[in-house]
Amino acid sequence: DLRRDCYAAVDIGASSGRVVVGFVEDGRIHLEEVHRFDNRQVRRGGHDCWDIDLLYGELVRGLALCKEAGFAPKSVGIDTWGVDFVLLDADDNLVGDAVAYRDERTQGMFEVADAIMSPEELYRRTGIQRQPFNTIYQFLALQRENPEQLEAAETFLMIPDYLGFLLTGEKALEYTNASTTGLLNAETGAWDETVLARFNIPRRLFRNVTMAGACLGPVKPSIAEKIGYDTCVVLPATHDTGSAFLAVPACDLPAVFLSSGTWSLLGVENRSPLTTAAAYGENFTNEGGYHFRYRFLKNIMGLWMIQSIRRELNGITYVVDEKAIRKGRLHQYMRVEGLGQEVGFEDLIRAADEAECAGVQASIVNVNDDRFLSPDSMIEEILEACEETGQAVPQTLGELMLCVYESLARCYREAVEGLSSLAGHGYKSINIVGGGCRDGHLNRRTAEVCGLPVYAGPVEGTALGNLAVQMLADGVFPHLKAVRAAIAESFDVQKVEP
Numbered sequence: 057d058l059r060r061d062c063y064a065a066v067d068i069g070a071s072s073g074r075v076v077v078g079f080v081e082d083g084r085i086h087l088e089e090v091h092r093f094d095n096r097q098v099r100r101g102g103h104d105c106w107d108i109d110l111l112y113g114e115l116v117r118g119l120a121l122c123k124e125a126g127f128a129p130k131s132v133g134i135d136t137w138g139v140d141f142v143l144l145d146a147d148d149n150l151v152g153d154a155v156a157y158r159d160e161r162t163q164g165m166f167e168v169a170d171a172i173m174s175p176e177e178l179y180r181r182t183g184i185q186r187q188p189f190n191t192i193y194q195f196l197a198l199q200r201e202n203p204e205q206l207e208a209a210e211t212f213l214m215i216p217d218y219l220g221f222l223l224t225g226e227k228a229l230e231y232t233n234a235s236t237t238g239l240l241n242a243e244t245g246a247w248d249e250t251v252l253a254r255f256n257i258p259r260r261l262f263r264n265v266t267m268a269g270a271c272l273g274p275v276k277p278s279i280a281e282k283i284g285y286d287t288c289v290v291l292p293a294t295h296d297t298g299s300a301f302l303a304v305p306a307c308d309l310p311a312v313f314l315s316s317g318t319w320s321l322l323g324v325e326n327r328s329p330l331t332t333a334a335a336y337g338e339n340f341t342n343e344g345g346y347h348f349r350y351r352f353l354k355n356i357m358g359l360w361m362i363q364s365i366r367r368e369l370n371g372i373t374y375v376v377d378e379k380a381i382r383k384g385r386l387h388q389y390m391r392v393e394g395l396g397q398e399v400g401f402e403d404l405i406r407a408a409d410e411a412e413c414a415g416v417q418a419s420i421v422n423v424n425d426d427r428f429l430s431p432d433s434m435i436e437e438i439l440e441a442c443e444e445t446g447q448a449v450p451q452t453l454g455e456l457m458l459c460v461y462e463s464l465a466r467c468y469r470e471a472v473e474g475l476s477s478l479a480g481h482g483y484k485s486i487n488i489v490g491g492g493c494r495d496g497h498l499n500r501r502t503a504e505v506c507g508l509p510v511y512a513g514p515v516e517g518t519a520l521g522n523l524a525v526q527m528l529a530d531g532v533f534p535h536l537k538a539v540r541a542a543i544a545e546s547f548d549v550q551k552v553e554p
């Protein structure tokens with residue numbers, strides 16, 4: 057007997073993906089994770105790219121596993137990280153690769169862009185923070201390196217749009233993720249014609265955006281056969297951060313939201329975009345949200361630094377290089393006592409706890425320096441940054457981790473201060489959702505450094521937000537407020553006092 061009154065969230069982040077089934081029983085939301093898989097970049101044509109075929113394979117496998125777990129979801133929603141895209145030709149075949157946002161191709165593109173339109177004007181129009189990986193800069197890189205790809209292309213789809221297209225044969229550009237391109241007008245939510253024209257980005261590639269909650273279409277018969285049931289694809293907030301913010305059961309208002317994963321996305325939800333000179337100066341973004349909300353937030357380097365340290369200690373490189381898989385160096389930090397064969401996150405947290413107990417004074421790095429976006433060695437990059445600023449260079453894993461945690465927490469504090477000064481009022485709490493809210497050390501540092509109580513949970517924030525929109529679309533809940541209340545009822549949220 058397959059359960060039908062349930063929904064599947066496919067949530068793919070830069071480091072892992074999962075398929076989670078959600079349903080409501082006795083007014084509570086229940087989740088069951090049916091599939092989890094790694095995501096990594098591959099080196100293709102001289103660039104770091106996403107392995108889209110692999111991700112699609114895992115997605116379909118996850119949907120098939122739903123059935124094995126006793127579910128035949130009514131609908132499926134897909135969310136991923138933002139900014140990245142594919143181009144399709146007139147026959148809907150891929151043109152070029154799905155280049156990953158950390159790839160170096162956008163280096164130097166700020167200068168190119170600034171000569172076309174001042175960054176202040178671009179911000180006034182789009183409301184999107186300046187980040188080297190924004191889609192607009194990827195387009196400028198493509199114009200230089202592969203103009204023939206732009207000529208051959210007929211369709212621009214973002215990663216979740218493309219995965220949805222593979223399932224249904226239907227094309228749509230969902231609004232929340234489209235806003236991360238830096239090509240939408242912040243006020244109207246439509247493609248900014250002036251930006252497209254001035255940057256010479258072909259208008260024909262872009263169809264009108266579709267709002268989250270819309271139905272993309274039924275899955276193709278061949279897919280239904282493969283997964284063992286009929287279902288349709290509903291568009292959630294396909295930008296993972298958009299989904300994550302939906303799932304925040306905010307306590308102690310006004311509250312700051314923090315989606316904690318590969319990135320730490322720290323901000324608030326606004327009813328209108330804030331594109332003033334002051335907001336530009338603080339480099340806060342106005343990403344499009346569900347139902348006329350704006351995510352006013354800042355990207356902070358986040359767990360990426362910790363994930364990279366761990367991978368490095370385990371001798372694994374993030375980008376799978378055809379020639380040099382597992383070429384990672386064995387580092388002196390491997391010799392730290394008590395570390396097992398494979399370094400886990402708990403080892404890193406313990407090392408930081410111990411250094412803290414020993415009274416180590418943390419060195420501080422600017423975590424948002426672009427040098428940490430994609431360094432060859434995260435460990436060496438951090439050590440170098442400490443050295444260059446005349447601070448103590450971490451000698452042990454504990455000192456290194458303490459440096460990362462303290463630096464992250466201070467960056468959170470600066471962002472909260474920035475939010476307060478822009479809003480003209482303070483905030484009463486920080487609400488953290490996503491995998492990072494399991495990191496007890498980070499929660500504690502955050503509460504202490506920011507001087508605010510931290511509410512940690514739910515862990516599966518992004519998948520929950522994805523499911524929330526599907527449930528709203530199906531009439532399970534009347535409005536977002538009701539879903540958030542149900543989320544608060546259904547999941548443990550841990551309070552950490554400063």
Ligand code: LFR
Pocket residue numbers: 069070136137138139140157295296297317318319321355
């Ligand atoms: C988080 C995220 C951020 C976006 C970054 C790159 O996973 O989606 O919101 O700035 O990835 O797309």
